[in-house]
Amino acid sequence: MELKLRKDMNPEFQWDVSHIFADANAWEAAFDEVAKNLPSLEAFAGTLSTSAEHLKTALDTLFTEELKLELVYIYAMLNKAADGGDSEAQTMTAKASSLYAKFSSAVSYFTPEILAMDENKLNEFVQTGLLDEYGHYLDDLNRGRKHTLDAEREKMLAMLTDTTSSFSNAYDALTDVDMVLPKVHDENGNEQQLTSGNFSVFRESPVRSVREEAFNGMFGHYQKFINTITEMYSGSVKNDCFLSSVRGYESAAHAAMFEDNAPLSVYTSLIDAVHSYLPSMKKYLNLRAKTMKLDSIDLFDLYTPMVAEVDYPMPYENAKELVKKALLPLGEEYQKLLDKAYSEKWIDVYENKGKQSGAFSCGVYGVHPYIKLNYTDTLDDAFTLAHELGHAMHSYFSNDKQTYANSGYRIMVAEVASTCNEVLLTKYLLSVEKDPMRRAYILNHFLEGFRTTVFRQTLFAEFELKSHQMYEEGKPLTPDSLSKTYEDLLKLYYDGAGIPEVMKYEWSFIPHFYRAFYVYKYATGFSSAVAIANNILETGDASNYLEFLSLGGSDYPVEELRVAGINLDDPETVKSALKVFDETIDELEELLK
Numbered sequence: 001m002e003l004k005l006r007k008d009m010n011p012e013f014q015w016d017v018s019h020i021f022a023d024a025n026a027w028e029a030a031f032d033e034v035a036k037n038l039p040s041l042e043a044f045a046g047t048l049s050t051s052a053e054h055l056k057t058a059l060d061t062l063f064t065e066e067l068k069l070e071l072v073y074i075y076a077m078l079n080k081a082a083d084g085g086d087s088e089a090q091t092m093t094a095k096a097s098s099l100y101a102k103f104s105s106a107v108s109y110f111t112p113e114i115l116a117m118d119e120n121k122l123n124e125f126v127q128t129g130l131l132d133e134y135g136h137y138l139d140d141l142n143r144g145r146k147h148t149l150d151a152e153r154e155k156m157l158a159m160l161t162d163t164t165s166s167f168s169n170a171y172d173a174l175t176d177v178d179m180v181l182p183k184v185h186d187e188n189g190n191e192q193q194l195t196s197g198n199f200s201v202f203r204e205s206p207v208r209s210v211r212e213e214a215f216n217g218m219f220g221h222y223q224k225f226i227n228t229i230t231e232m233y234s235g236s237v238k239n240d241c242f243l244s245s246v247r248g249y250e251s252a253a254h255a256a257m258f259e260d261n262a263p264l265s266v267y268t269s270l271i272d273a274v275h276s277y278l279p280s281m282k283k284y285l286n287l288r289a290k291t292m293k294l295d296s297i298d299l300f301d302l303y304t305p306m307v308a309e310v311d312y313p314m315p316y317e318n319a320k321e322l323v324k325k326a327l328l329p330l331g332e333e334y335q336k337l338l339d340k341a342y343s344e345k346w347i348d349v350y351e352n353k354g355k356q357s358g359a360f361s362c363g364v365y366g367v368h369p370y371i372k373l374n375y376t377d378t379l380d381d382a383f384t385l386a387h388e389l390g391h392a393m394h395s396y397f398s399n400d401k402q403t404y405a406n407s408g409y410r411i412m413v414a415e416v417a418s419t420c421n422e423v424l425l426t427k428y429l430l431s432v433e434k435d436p437m438r439r440a441y442i443l444n445h446f447l448e449g450f451r452t453t454v455f456r457q458t459l460f461a462e463f464e465l466k467s468h469q470m471y472e473e474g475k476p477l478t479p480d481s482l483s484k485t486y487e488d489l490l491k492l493y494y495d496g497a498g499i500p501e502v503m504k505y506e507w508s509f510i511p512h513f514y515r516a517f518y519v520y521k522y523a524t525g526f527s528s529a530v531a532i533a534n535n536i537l538e539t540g541d542a543s544n545y546l547e548f549l550s551l552g553g554s555d556y557p558v559e560e561l562r563v564a565g566i567n568l569d570d571p572e573t574v575k576s577a578l579k580v581f582d583e584t585i586d587e588l589e590e591l592l593k
Contacts, residue, residue, distance in 0.1 A: 003353040006083040013316070014082070015370050016345040020075045024088065027075055034069050035099060038106045041065060045109045049117045052125035059134050062107060063405045067365055069103050072096050074364055081372055085354035114141055115148050133403050136554055143261065147247040157243070167236040168514035174225065174232075175511070182217045186210060194218065203303040208294075212500075215300040219502040222509050226479045229508040233467075234477035240516050241471055252468045256517035260412050261556040266568045267461065267520055273574035274458040274523070275492075280582040281455055282496045284447060287589050298498035299490070302451070307444040307592075310437050312379040316349055319375075319382035323389065326428035327421060330542045337393060340368070346392065347371045347385075361388040361418075363395025365404050383445075386425045390418035398552030412521050412557035416564075417549060419529035422449070427537060436591055443588040450581040453526040454574075459493045461520035463507060468516065482507060523574075528566045530577035535565055 006014075021027040044058040076092035083089060114122070119142065125131060126138060148154065181194040187207045194202065194217050202214035222229065237252075244255035257264050289297040291306045314322070324338050341347060348355075351374040363369045369392035375381045394417035398407050426446045433439050466485050471477055487504035512519050536542045548564035558568055567573050 003351060006086075006352040006354065009350065009352050012345075013347075013349040014345070015078065015348040015372075017075055017078050017370075019345075019367050020071055020078075020364060024092070027072065027092065030068060031072050031095065031099065034065060034072055034103070037065055037068075038102060041103075041106050045113070048110070048113045049121065052128045052130045055114075055125055056130045056134075058110075059131070059137075059405070062110060063403075066103070066107075067404045069100065070365065071367075073100060074362060078362065078370055078372075081356040081360075082348055083352065083354040084356060111141060112148075112154065114138070115145055119145065134405055137405055140261075144258075147249060147255075147258070149247065153246075157246070164239045167232050167239065168511075171229065171232045171511065171514060174228065175509075179221070179225065181221050184210070184213045184217045200303070203300065204305065206304055208301065211300045211304060212298070215500065216502055219505045219509065223502060223505045226483070226505055226508055230477065230479045230482060233482070233508070233513060234471070236514050236516070237468055237471050237477060241468060251472055253465055253517055260410060260558070262412070262558045263569065266524065266558060267465070267517070269569060269571040270458055270520055270523055270527075270574055271462050271465075273527075273571040273578065274455060276571070276575060277578040277582065278493060278495060280578065280585060281451070281493065283582070284451065284585050285494065285496045287585060287592075291592055296498055297496070298500060299494060299503050300500065302494075302497075305444065307437070307440045307588075310435075310441045312438060312441070313377060314379050314382045315377050316375050316381075319385050322382055322428075323386045323421075323425065326386065326425040327389075329424060329536050329540065331546065334393065334542075334546070337396060338389065341371070341389060341392060344368070347373060349373050349375045351376075359384050359388050361391035361395065363392070363399055363407075365399045365407055369393075369395045379441075380445075383422055383425060386421040387418040390421035393417060394549050397546065397549040401550035402552040402554055406554040407552040409551070409553050409560075410557050411518075413525070413528075413548075413560055415522065415525035416529050416532070416561070419449075419453075419526050420533045420545070423530055423533035424537075427533065440588060440591050443584055443591065447581065447584055447588065449526065450578070450584075454523045454578070454581070455493060457519045457522040459489050460510060460512065461517070461523065463489055464513060464516055464519070524568055527574040527577040528561055528564070528568070530580055531566060531573060532564050534576070534580065 021030060041061060044061070048055050048058055073096040076089065076096040079086060079089035080093045122138070122142065126135065131138060149157070176196070181196075183191045184194045184202060186192050186202075187205060187210055192198070194214060199214060199218055203211055205211050205214070240252040240255070244250075244252040247255065249255035249258065251264075253267065254264055257267060285297055285302075288301065288306045289295075292301065292304075294301060320342055324335060327334060327338065346368055348371070355374065356372065357374060359371070359373050361369055361371050371385075371388045371392055373381070373384060373388065375385070391414070394409060394414075398409055423446075426442060429442050430439060433442065463486055466489075467477065467482060470481065470485070475481065483504040486507040487499065490499050490503055490506075507513070532545055536545060545564050548560055551560045551563065554560075561568060
């Protein structure tokens with residue numbers, strides 16, 4: 001069926017961006033105001049250390065203008081996301097992006113100039129109380145002082161940025177543009193061109209030979225370029241290690257964790273906790289093999305649904321009510337906000353021609369969050385609605401309780417609220433659903449969340465840690481050493497499954513590795529969410545969690561999570577979530593009998 005144009009869609013199911021700006025003319029006026037005010041921002045250069053009062057005025061101006069710019073950018077971005085073919089939206093987004101670049105250039109002196117101040121003098125400014133609103137912002141800048149070089153060396157490192165990004169850019173060019181994957185056969189025996197986009201379709205195929213051929217085609221093809229990709233990845237690793245060494249960090253891993261002011265023990269505790277539950281993964285693999293009627297299970301058997309998809313229609317109106325019921329444990333205020341989201345047009349529901357694929361949530365300070373869906377009346381869509389509402393409420397509570405300067409939460413906590421909502425929805429469905437096949441489908445959905453988000457991402461995280469440690473210890477990064485390291489981890493994490501020879505090259509397929517020490521946050525976020533949801537359901541008290549949602553970026557992620565009862569230093573935190581994984585395997589196994 002051909003998609004409708006956006007103008008032909010029912011506006012009742014579209015978000016209302018006029019809550020940000022009444023129309024394009026109002027947007028233009030706001031754009032012009034931000035552009036006109038850029039010189040006033042530049043005028044503070046060289047004067048930030050004059051007095052506490054002057055620094056406060058400068059920071060007030062900085063964040064006031066930044067908020068105006070953010071509203072200009074978001075309005076344009078939302079219009080383009082809703083209809084990428086809208087020429088006006090395309091023009092607005094291009095103009096907003098250009099203005100963002102000019103703004104960033106105009107204020108680039110703020111951080112180095114503040115750090116150039118004598119630390120005692122900055123502390124005196126803070127102790128006046130005038131800068132209380134910016135206490136966390138200044139603390140975050142100040143703690144990086146010992147890893148900040150003199151102006152000349154900082155300038156040299158900044159000039160290297162374009163060069164060092166070449167590793168990732170070259171990888172993207174090779175894998176996204178130059179590399180042509182082989183042809184494979186579908187379920188009907190027809191030859192099909194394998195692509196990065198349809199690989200996920202082939203690996204979920206119910207026909208085992210199709211899955212196997214897709215895996216061999218994908219990773220066998222990457223093997224052909226393994227020497228080139230090794231050079232790209234090792235260059236990225238070497239750059240991480242060079243920068244951490246130059247800035248005086250103990251290691252590249254320590255440097256990455258410093259960004260969130262988190263100890264390396266958060267990273268290693270995650271790995272230790274997951275290792276302790278690898279027997280549960282083996283139990284899950286055995287259940288998969290048994291359910292799929294396989295004598296043995298291979299890695300290419302892990303993505304096809306072990307429980308056949310069930311007929312579970314979920315019209316949007318039903319999903320709205322389902323999500324509300326599932327989130328009742330979060331309290332009356334949360335319920336009222338869900339009603340506002342539904343009735344006040346925060347959500348763009350259905351797909352139209354030119355609409356960006358997928359889903360997202362976008363907080364808008366001083367207005368309200370916006371949610372983009374492409375709803376197709378399935379249970380998975382209901383989970384997506386719950387997920388994006390989690391992000392939206394995190395933004396709403398943070399924006400409501402914090403100043404703009406302290407409102408933006410970090411990536412390390414970004415997936416907690418969204419996943420918590422998904423867990424609560426899972427638990428609610430299991431509490432009311434009686435049909436055994438539907439229950440099995442829900443349980444399998446939950447287990448796959450653990451497998452792909454906790455176990456798989458932790459395996460990736462351990463590979464990153466090992467590859468950087470190898471270089472820091474003077475060991476060469478070669479196709480053989482990296483592939484052997486990855487293969488050993490596959491054997492450890494998927495004990496009991498067959499590991500085809502070609503799978504040891506899977507590491508070369510993961511683009512996240514060019515942004516080192518990032519993927520572990522998916523695993524800690526998921527684990528934290530499971531622990532929080534279970535605690536809310538057991539105690540009936542969501543107050544600490546709601547306080548966590550209101551913290552925004554006013555503290556460091558590890559400290560914010562403590563408010564919600566989560567201690568990421570302690571392996572028991574992740575273990576408590578993985579205990580749920582183990583119990584869910586038992587429940588599914590009993591159901592499938």
